[in-house]
Amino acid sequence: MTVMIQVENLNKRFTLHNQGGVSYPVLNNVSFEVNAGECVVLDGRSGSGKSTLLRSLYANYKPQSGHIRMRHQGALIDLTTASAREVLAIRRQTLGYVSQFLRVIPRVSALEVVMEPLRNLGVDRDTCRQRAASLLQQLNVPETLWHLPPSTFSGGEQQRVNIARGFVVDYPVLLLDEPTASLDAQNRDVVITLIHQARQRGAAIVGIFHDADVRDHLADRTIPVGNSNREYAA
Numbered sequence: 001m002t003v004m005i006q007v008e009n010l011n012k013r014f015t016l017h018n019q020g021g022v023s024y025p026v027l028n029n030v031s032f033e034v035n036a037g038e039c040v041v042l043d044g045r046s047g048s049g050k051s052t053l054l055r056s057l058y059a060n061y062k063p064q065s066g067h068i069r070m071r072h073q074g075a076l077i078d079l080t081t082a083s084a085r086e087v088l089a090i091r092r093q094t095l096g097y098v099s100q101f102l103r104v105i106p107r108v109s110a111l112e113v114v115m116e117p118l119r120n121l122g123v124d125r126d127t128c129r130q131r132a133a134s135l136l137q138q139l140n141v142p143e144t145l146w147h148l149p150p151s152t153f154s155g156g157e158q159q160r161v162n163i164a165r166g167f168v169v170d171y172p173v174l175l176l177d178e179p180t181a182s183l184d185a186q187n188r189d190v191v192i193t194l195i196h197q198a199r200q201r202g203a204a205i206v207g208i209f210h211d212a213d214v215r216d217h218l219a220d221r222t223i224p225v226g227n228s229n230r231e232y233a234a
């Protein structure tokens with residue numbers, strides 16, 4: 001078994017500088033590992049820190065202490081000490097992240113939005129276009145929308161464009177924050193299939209899924225997230 005993600009004694013605390021510096025812990029000594037070909041689901045009540053953990057795994061948040069190691073080109077690299085340049089390289093080649101909402105870029109078509117991560121790897125335009133079109137088709141995004149910027153798309157259409165963008169590269173590690181939240185049953189099943197396929201090709205997947213059905217279909221394991229004894233400090 002190949003360990004792809006190794007989290008060790010992770011501590012994350014937020015400090016609200018505009019609220020008199022009040023600070024509170026969200027993640028307390030979190031440790032776990034995820035192997036290639038495994039899908040683990042973060043489990044905890046609302047506000048327990050699931051998204052915070054996922055964003056920390058994407059190096060959006062810097063923890064106060066602990067380690068987050070990702071296998072990138074064969075070696076485990078600690079994201080908590082990696083340089084900005086290393087983090088960008090890891091995101092480009094190794095680490096995919098599907099957030100809850102699409103970050104809409106004005107004037108850029110849905111097809112281009114989906115193609116971009118593959119283009120950034122130096123893949124030729126035709127291959128990128130074919131791969132992006134195939135994903136948009138699978139996710140039932142009507143072809144009439146492909147050449148329009150997604151800013152006017154419905155919530156579910158934007159989410160499907162976001163999912164296509166997240167799956168256009170065969171990332172070795174995938175982080176999924178509620179990818180099925182605004183989807184109907186048919187499209188939810190397409191996303192479940194895409195996640196299954198990613199797992200089968202050996203991706204390590206960490207997800208947040210509130211839908212119990214989706215969790216049951218996908219979870220090899222759940223990782224409890226939570227801090228029942230939050231202590232506030234000024």
Ligand SMILES: Nc1ncnc2c1ncn2[C@@H]1O[C@H](COP(=O)(O)OP(=O)(O)OP(=O)(O)O)[C@@H](O)[C@H]1O
Pocket residue numbers: 014015026044045046047048049050051052053
């Ligand atoms: N950027 C931030 N600054 C300050 N506090 C934050 C920040 N992000 C999250 N928090 C706080 O950290 C706690 C955990 O939030 P988080 O979004 O990780 O929870 P969650 O488990 O994903 O919740 P949900 O299931 O409702 O989406 C919450 O109390 C939230 O208010």
